[in-house]
Amino acid sequence: MSEKILVLGSNGQIGTELVNSLRKAYHNDNVVACDIRRPDYETLHAGPFEFVNVLDKDNLKEIYQKYQPTQVYLLAALLSATGEQNPKLAWDLNMNGLLNVLDFSLAYKTAKVYWPSSIAVFGPNSPKQQTPQYCTMDPNTVYGISKLAGERWCEYYHQKYQLDVRSIRYPGLISWKAAPGGGTTDYAIHIFHEALKKGSYSSFLSEGTELPMMYMDDAIRGTIELMDAPADKIHIRSSYNFAGLSFTPEILAEEIKKHIPHFQLNYASHDPRQAIADSWPASIDDQMAQRDWAWKPEFDLSKLTQDMISNLRK
Ligand code: AKB
Numbered sequence: 001m002s003e004k005i006l007v008l009g010s011n012g013q014i015g016t017e018l019v020n021s022l023r024k025a026y027h028n029d030n031v032v033a034c035d036i037r038r039p040d041y042e043t044l045h046a047g048p049f050e051f052v053n054v055l056d057k058d059n060l061k062e063i064y065q066k067y068q069p070t071q072v073y074l075l076a077a078l079l080s081a082t083g084e085q086n087p088k089l090a091w092d093l094n095m096n097g098l099l100n101v102l103d104f105s106l107a108y109k110t111a112k113v114y115w116p117s118s119i120a121v122f123g124p125n126s127p128k129q130q131t132p133q134y135c136t137m138d139p140n141t142v143y144g145i146s147k148l149a150g151e152r153w154c155e156y157y158h159q160k161y162q163l164d165v166r167s168i169r170y171p172g173l174i175s176w177k178a179a180p181g182g183g184t185t186d187y188a189i190h191i192f193h194e195a196l197k198k199g200s201y202s203s204f205l206s207e208g209t210e211l212p213m214m215y216m217d218d219a220i221r222g223t224i225e226l227m228d229a230p231a232d233k234i235h236i237r238s239s240y241n242f243a244g245l246s247f248t249p250e251i252l253a254e255e256i257k258k259h260i261p262h263f264q265l266n267y268a269s270h271d272p273r274q275a276i277a278d279s280w281p282a283s284i285d286d287q288m289a290q291r292d293w294a295w296k297p298e299f300d301l302s303k304l305t306q307d308m309i310s311n312l313r314k
Helices: 013-026 041-046 057-067 080-085 087-107 142-161 184-197 216-228 249-257 272-278 287-293 301-313
Strands: 005-008 031-035 049-051 071-074 112-114 168-170 172-174 200-203 211-215 245-247 264-267
Touching: 005 013, 005 057, 013 031, 013 041, 013 071, 013 216, 031 057, 057 087, 071 087, 080 087, 080 142, 080 184, 080 272, 087 112, 087 142, 112 216, 168 216, 172 184, 172 216, 184 200, 184 211, 184 249, 184 272, 184 301, 211 216, 211 301, 216 287, 245 249, 245 301, 249 264, 249 301
Parallel strands: 005 031, 005 071, 031 049, 071 112, 172 211, 200 264
Antiparallel strands: 211 245
16 A cells, blocks of 8 residues: 655654655655645655644645545644743643544544654653653643643544554654754753854753753654554553663763863753753663564764764764
């Protein structure tokens, strides 16, 4: 069967790279980039693009009718830091966007749906180190609350209606192609840009703040591997824990210094993102992703740093 894939929220940090990878795998014409904003020139001219607002049911219906998608990736969301600035909008977009897509995917018999969750589903009472798949979850950001509720909806649609919906709890994603979208982990991207531009960076997260992170190449490969896995291997229909590496700002700075010896890291005081980071895990136990679909990251800190710096220098 030939695939027709919709990527909703295609202009963001993940969407930009996911569309490229899916177009390589499934041919440009079969992957429809969809966003409320016009994409960059390359994405726009490489394959189909549609203006889509996931909160507009008429708009979504038109797109499902036109393309009859076999796979839908829903990436449109407000992240942790921007979500705190506009909690009601974050809830509306993250929750009603998901419910709309789950409903239309059922109605139009979409074979597979992908929706990202996040380490933000964990909270201050979740275990900090090697946070397991199942444990206390008490998120205290609207983003985390919407992701946890979304996970429950995904499992519900799978159990009640047999919708093949799959999901990953992303850690902070590090990439150079597209700008990050208002998250708590964004310091780990800004630091590279500022190191190259100014030779110094003032981190909004404090020394010792250890968070789970992953290079975008690993995240995209893992996402496509999960979507390609046979349905009977997918035992978790809420969302999979998914690990790459963990580091603190000072550990990352030491690695950057190997390439930019004069680089200096400073710390800004009193940033609201610190409280969010403090409520999140430091590292993640992803043994279920390893077991079910053979997940294995390829980028350690040294490889990630080298790749970021060489690409940003170009
Ligand atoms: C954020 O910081 O909000 C995101 C995430 C971890 O989901 N990068």
